[in-house]
Amino acid sequence: MPGTSGRGAGGAADGAAGGGADAGAPGGLRRTLTFRDLLVYGLLFIAPMAPVGIFGTLQARSHGAVTVVYLVATVAMACTASSYAQMVRVAPRAGSVYAYARAGLGEGAGFVAGWMAMLDYLLIPAVAYLFSGIALHALVPAVHPWVWTALAVVVTTLLNLAGVRTAARVGFAVLAMEIVVLAVFVVSAVVVLVAHGAQRGWAAPLTGEGGFSAGAVLSAVSVAVLSYLGFDAIASFAEEAGGGADRVARALLTCLVVAGVLFAVQTYLAALLMPMSAADLAARPAEQGAAFYTTVDSAAGRWLHDLVAVSKAVGAAFAALAGQAAAGRLLFAMARDRRLPGAMSKVDAASGAPRRALLGAALVTLVAAVGAARRDDGLDQLSSIVNVGALTAFGLLHASVLGWFWIRGRRGDRGTGRSRAAGGRAPSVLRHAVVPLLGLAVVIAVVVEASATAQLVGGVWLVTGLVVLTVQYGGRARAGGVRG
Numbered sequence: 001m002p003g004t005s006g007r008g009a010g011g012a013a014d015g016a017a018g019g020g021a022d023a024g025a026p027g028g029l030r031r032t033l034t035f036r037d038l039l040v041y042g043l044l045f046i047a048p049m050a051p052v053g054i055f056g057t058l059q060a061r062s063h064g065a066v067t068v069v070y071l072v073a074t075v076a077m078a079c080t081a082s083s084y085a086q087m088v089r090v091a092p093r094a095g096s097v098y099a100y101a102r103a104g105l106g107e108g109a110g111f112v113a114g115w116m117a118m119l120d121y122l123l124i125p126a127v128a129y130l131f132s133g134i135a136l137h138a139l140v141p142a143v144h145p146w147v148w149t150a151l152a153v154v155v156t157t158l159l160n161l162a163g164v165r166t167a168a169r170v171g172f173a174v175l176a177m178e179i180v181v182l183a184v185f186v187v188s189a190v191v192v193l194v195a196h197g198a199q200r201g202w203a204a205p206l207t208g209e210g211g212f213s214a215g216a217v218l219s220a221v222s223v224a225v226l227s228y229l230g231f232d233a234i235a236s237f238a239e240e241a242g243g244g245a246d247r248v249a250r251a252l253l254t255c256l257v258v259a260g261v262l263f264a265v266q267t268y269l270a271a272l273l274m275p276m277s278a279a280d281l282a283a284r285p286a287e288q289g290a291a292f293y294t295t296v297d298s299a300a301g302r303w304l305h306d307l308v309a310v311s312k313a314v315g316a317a318f319a320a321l322a323g324q325a326a327a328g329r330l331l332f333a334m335a336r337d338r339r340l341p342g343a344m345s346k347v348d349a350a351s352g353a354p355r356r357a358l359l360g361a362a363l364v365t366l367v368a369a370v371g372a373a374r375r376d377d378g379l380d381q382l383s384s385i386v387n388v389g390a391l392t393a394f395g396l397l398h399a400s401v402l403g404w405f406w407i408r409g410r411r412g413d414r415g416t417g418r419s420r421a422a423g424g425r426a427p428s429v430l431r432h433a434v435v436p437l438l439g440l441a442v443v444i445a446v447v448v449e450a451s452a453t454a455q456l457v458g459g460v461w462l463v464t465g466l467v468v469l470t471v472q473y474g475g476r477a478r479a480g481g482v483r484g
């Protein structure tokens with residue numbers, strides 16, 4: 001299909017990143033998303049109260065310095081946000097890291113990046129749907145979790161099929177509800193602290209209990225960075241954002257900063273109110289998962305506990321809505337480039353949504369989520385495998401920055417020290433070398449810390465993708481159509 005015309009870095013990359021219909025053209029995606037819409041999708045996918053489920057684990061691992069853990073994790077993930085901001089200007093296309101790796105590393109690496117991101121984008125929504133089903137079952141025990149899970153999939157899929165703007169409007173209302181609940185928690189926590197004081201020193205969430213341990217904090221950071229998975233979904237809407245790549249880049253960075261602030265504030269207050277010490281929590285791993293709820297219950301009462309639980313249940317379903325929308329765009333982009341069945345590259349004329357790609361993503365997440373809901377260990381099994389795909393894709397993203405700005409984007413400019421990839425300027429050592437290398441180091445460290453199950457599933461998925469890629473290259477070679 002014909003490539004998109006463009007100027008500067010974005011135009012130069014279009015040939016490397018592959019062709020596709022112009023956004024807004026007949027058969028293409030429509031540029032209807034505002035900055036607010038992009039921010040809503042990112043924050044919905046992350047979830048403003050994402051630390052709730054892992055607060056106890058991080059508090060125990062970090063020896064009580066849980067707020068520092070999130071501050072460090074935000075800085076670490078800023079490297080990934082920076083790399084996304086660089087590459088979305090290079091290849092402002094649907095498909096996110098798939099398009100970026102194609103531009104920076106070549107078609108083969110692009111396929112691998114898209115393949116690994118698929119594991120993340122298809123299964124993280126399944127985890128969110130399942131979490132929502134379990135939480136709603138706890139509130140209405142007469143209805144089995146798998147029924148709630150399936151209902152959540154159906155409702156959010158219908159919203160996505162109605163179009164990206166419709167889904168964004170509903171998502172904004174849900175996000176506002178989550179922010180209000182978080183604000184209620186913050187106000188309640190401050191009132192309790194003023195009236196009764198803190199359970200430990202005011203600096204404890206920053207310094208730890210009994211002394212600061214850098215090793216303990218870094219160990220906890222490897223878990224905390226997983227709270228940020230999903231903000232990158234913003235990049236998947238590059239062809240639907242009014243204002244183009246600059247607006248997407250700004251939304252990515254803003255989303256990360258806002259999430260980092262929200263995470264730091266809520267964990268700081270919860271750590272001050274936590275009735276159990278970090279050492280006692282570490283000795284009781286079975287109580288770590290509910291530690292945030294235990295804190296809320298003891299400090300403010302059951303009413304706030306239930307309010308937070310309802311917010312998390314509803315919020316999880318709409319986090320899955322954002323994830324499903326991003327998955328649909330990834331499948332659409334790969335199908336458009338003939339890496340997946342071409343039927344998924346069709347855009348609905350009425351809604352402007354890639355309906356077939358969305359339905360394909362919905363079907364996979366429905367099977368995975370409902371199947372897991374019918375198992376006692378379903379949530380643990382799903383959760384253990386979703387992260388490696390995203391982290392591998394992040395690693396290829398950072399490699400893409402290096403590949404585009406220092407190698408592929410400089411072809412034809414040898415000896416000048418300048419790069420068409422950097423708009424005619426020499427690449428920045430900080431933005432185009434130091435930051436992606438630091439980001440790559442963070443990704444490697446987190447993958448090493450991942451569970452053996454996650455590493456095994458990620459490895460099997462990677463090998464499967466390489467087999468598919470080899471078969472595709474074989475078919476293209478016979479047809480004389482392989483490009484590097």
